Amino acid sequence: MLSVYYAYMVEYRAELLFWVLSGTFPLILMGLWAEAARSGQFDLQPTELVQYFLAVFLVRQFTVVWVIWEFEREVVEGKLSPYLLQPVDPVWRHFFSHVSERFARLPFAFLLVGLFLLLYPQAAWLPSFGNLLLATLATMLAFCLRFLMQYTFALMAFWTERAAALEQFWFLLYTFLSGMIAPLSLFPDAVRAIVLWTPFPYLIYFPASLLINRAEYIVQGFMAMVLWSGLFFILNRWLWRHGLRQYSGMGA
Amino acid sequence: MERYWQVLRLFWSTALSAELEYRANFVIAALTSLSGLIGSIFGLFLFYRTGYQFQGWSWEQALLVLGMFTLLQGFSATVLIPNLNKIVTQVQQGTLDFVLLKPISSQFWLSTRTISPWGLPDIIFGVIIIAYAGYQLGLGWASYLLAVPPLILGAVSLYSLWFMLGATSIWFIKIYNVTEVLRGLLEAGRFPIVAYPVAYQIFFTFVIPVAFLTTVPAQTMLGQGSQGWLLASALLAGVLLIASNRFWQFALRFYTSASS
Numbered sequence: 030m031l032s033v034y035y036a037y038m039v040e041y042r043a044e045l046l047f048w049v050l051s052g053t054f055p056l057i058l059m060g061l062w063a064e065a066a067r068s069g070q071f072d073l074q075p076t077e078l079v080q081y082f083l084a085v086f087l088v089r090q091f092t093v094v095w096v097i098w099e100f101e102r103e104v105v106e107g108k109l110s111p112y113l114l115q116p117v118d119p120v121w122r123h124f125f126s127h128v129s130e131r132f133a134r135l136p137f138a139f140l141l142v143g144l145f146l147l148l149y150p151q152a153a154w155l156p157s158f159g160n161l162l163l164a165t166l167a168t169m170l171a172f173c174l175r176f177l178m179q180y181t182f183a184l185m186a187f188w189t190e191r192a193a194a195l196e197q198f199w200f201l202l203y204t205f206l207s208g209m210i211a212p213l214s215l216f217p218d219a220v221r222a223i224v225l226w227t228p229f230p231y232l233i234y235f236p237a238s239l240l241i242n243r244a245e246y247i248v249q250g251f252m253a254m255v256l257w258s259g260l261f262f263i264l265n266r267w268l269w270r271h272g273l274r275q276y277s278g279m280g281a
Numbered sequence: 282m283e284r285y286w287q288v289l290r291l292f293w294s295t296a297l298s299a300e301l302e303y304r305a306n307f308v309i310a311a312l313t314s315l316s317g318l319i320g321s322i323f324g325l326f327l328f329y330r331t332g333y334q335f336q337g338w339s340w341e342q343a344l345l346v347l348g349m350f351t352l353l354q355g356f357s358a359t360v361l362i363p364n365l366n367k368i369v370t371q372v373q374q375g376t377l378d379f380v381l382l383k384p385i386s387s388q389f390w391l392s393t394r395t396i397s398p399w400g401l402p403d404i405i406f407g408v409i410i411i412a413y414a415g416y417q418l419g420l421g422w423a424s425y426l427l428a429v430p431p432l433i434l435g436a437v438s439l440y441s442l443w444f445m446l447g448a449t450s451i452w453f454i455k456i457y458n459v460t461e462v463l464r465g466l467l468e469a470g471r472f473p474i475v476a477y478p479v480a481y482q483i484f485f486t487f488v489i490p491v492a493f494l495t496t497v498p499a500q501t502m503l504g505q506g507s508q509g510w511l512l513a514s515a516l517l518a519g520v521l522l523i524a525s526n527r528f529w530q531f532a533l534r535f536y537t538s539a540s541s
Contacts, residue, residue, distance in 0.1 A: 051461035057469045060481040061328070070333040148480065194309045201313060205320035211327045 030121070034129035049137040052093070055085040056145065058210055063149070071215060077241070079152040081212050083142055084237035089209070090138040091131055092172040092232060096123045097196045100183035104276070105190060113273075120180060127176065160242050167236035170254045175232055177258055181265040187272035202227075208234025228257040288385060289393055296363075296395040306399065314355075314402040318410075321347055321471060328476075335476040342503060343473060344414040349432065349495040350470045352407030356436055358400030361443045364392050368447045377536065388529050392444055411502075420502065428502035431511055434518040435494040439467075441521035448525070448532040463489075470495040493517055 059082030066075040073081075100123065103109040112119040146153050156164060179196060186192040204210065206229040213221050213234050224230055231254045238244045300306075325347060329340050338346075368391050371377040380390050415425060446463060466489045474482055474492040485491040493514045501511060 048461070051465045053462075053465045054468055057466075057481075060477045061472060064476060064478050065328055065333055065335075068333050070331045191306065191309075194306070194313070198309070198313050198316070201317050201320060205323060210320075210324045215327055217330065 030125045031129050034126045035132060048093070049090065049134060049141060052086065052089050054204075055082045055089060055209060056141075058082060059086075059145075062211065073212065073215070076149070076152045077243075078212070079145075079149045080154050080241045081237060081243075083145060083152070084240040085209060085233055087138060087142060087240065088168050088171065088233055088236045090134060091168050092175050094127060094172070094175050094179045096127065096176060097179050097183040097186075097193055099123060100180070101186040101192050104186040109276070123180070124176065127172075131172075154241065156240050156242055160239050160244070163244075163247065164236050164239035167231075167239050167251070167254070170251070170258070171232045171236050174228060174254055174258045174261070177261040177265060178228070181261050181268060184265065184268040184272050187268075187275045203229055203232065206230065207232050208237065212238070225253075228253070231257070285385065285389060288389075292393055293396045297398060300398055310399040311402040314351075314406060317403075318351060318406050321351070325472070335473050337475065338473045341414045341417045342499065344410055345418075345499045345502060346473050346495050347471055348407050348410035348414060349428075349435075349498050350407075351403050351410060352432070353436065353439060353467075353470070353494055355400040355403030355405075355407055357439065357443070358403060359397055360393075360400075361440060362400075363395045363397040365443060365447045367391070367394055369450050372450045372536075381533070387533070388444070388526060391447070392440070415502070418503070424502050424504065427504075428498050431493075431498040431501045431514050434514045435498055437518040438490060438514075438521050439494055441518070441525040444525045445521075445528050448529045451532040451536045467491060467494070473499070490517055 059079055062071075062078040062082065063075040065071065066073055066078050100109075103112070109119065112122065178199070182192055182195045182199065184192075185195060206224050206227060208230055213224065213230055216224065231250060235244065235250045235254070239247070244250070322344075325340075325343055328335070329343070334340075335343055368377075371380065371391075381387050383390060411425075411428075442463065466485075469477070469481075469485050469489075470491045474485060474496040477485065482492075486493075493510075497510050497514050
């Protein structure tokens with residue numbers, strides 16, 4: 030399954046390049062923060078911020094998920110029915126198409142990071158081996174969690190035609206609370222304390238700070254990820270069972 | 282001209298009545314844009330929290346730029362995005378042929394065919410922020426009026442860029458990604474251009490003219506902008522508009538040869 034979807038993805042190389050470029054939001058903010066930190070009024074140095082946002086960019090590249098758009102179309106157009114007849118749960122098709130896309134995306138993402146390291150050569154860094162392993166694990170978990178969350182929202186398509194609106198709202202929270210706009214250490218303390226209870230910082234901030242060797246509370250971070258994943262998994266299966274009944278109820 | 286006006290009214294009234302079927306959506310749209318706004322303000326606040334300032338831009342002045350950005354975002358959600366999606370499907374399904382046969386400019390048809398009220402909350406919130414920041418800065422009516430021409434010029438530039446991207450669908454057919462790239466880059470317009478490092482400033486002024494979309498209107502409103510910027514803004518809008526029309530004609534040549 031993986032190799033089939035990989036071949037699929039490589040066919041659309043030009044498109045992939047655009048997808049990579051569309052994730053430039055962290056790079057824009059990197060410029061802003063690097064400039065702001067030069068004033069010395071923040072706790073972090075410009076190079077640290079450059080490193081952080083490059084890590085954010087990478088993590089984000091590996092955790093992009095779009096399952097809801099495809100799933101919603103399948104439900105609305107009734108295309109889901111033939112897939113239900115197959116002996117594999119339809120979710121795996123989506124899952125593997127996402128995973129294989131990661132590999133096809135890899136070269137472009139690294140190219141862009143290389144380009145920015147040329148722009149800020151003093152920011153070049155190497156994660157320690159242990160941290161690199163942990164960061165990889167955290168990124169994979171983050172991808173799974175994000176996929177689970179979006180797939181859970183996608184299941185709402187059984188009841189409403191515009192499940193994607195839910196995801197858009199969720200995505201806003203994700204944008205502002207995940208550490209994409211600024212490292213959490215620059216948030217006001219009260220806000221940060223609240224945000225750490227939500228799943229968002231573990232999607233971006235946690236893996237990214239592992240990658241630049243500045244993570245704190247590593248065990249707690251992983252525990253929070255597993256916990257949130259479990260929660261969404263239960264909700265997901267419950268919705269799936271009830272949703273299918275609803276779906277066949279529509280006579281499709 | 283008269284005919285175009287009539288067609289426009291017809292297009293928009295049908296589009297509006299179709300969209301108003303989904304009134305619950307309006308609540309979601311309003312909620313989404315409200316939280317988007319809160320998030321943006323929070324993002325800006327993170328910079329100003331410790332007493333740092335974007336070079337020469339106070340908190341209220343930076344809010345003004347954010348207001349302009351929100352306004353333009355609403356504009357693109359209302360007019361640009363729905364029409365662009367239409368162009369893509371029309372090219373895919375070949376129904377573009379019917380449009381080309383109509384006795385009015387095809388560019389006019391394609392860029393005004395529908396309108397979506399879901400961008401309205403953004404427009405309203407944008408105006409509210411601008412009014413609030415303007416009030417805090419003690420700006421008079423004249424300042425608000427001064428901001429209108431550069432804002433319209435910015436909107437024209439934005440529209441031309443979008444339309445040119447839409448025209449590339451003749452070759453690429455699937456262009457959602459391209460528009461995503463543009464949208465991602467436009468995000469840079471949330472902040473005054475001087476907040477960026479020099480390399481970024483050059484990029485956002487000369488390559489992707491984000492500076493002209495939000496910073497120049499805000500500057501004009503504050504009475505800081507020199508005549509030169511306004512002139513450049515007008516020039517840019519004019520050039521881009523003509524370019525978009527030329528590019529469309531050019532793209533169409535490939536369409537006819539590809540379809541038959």
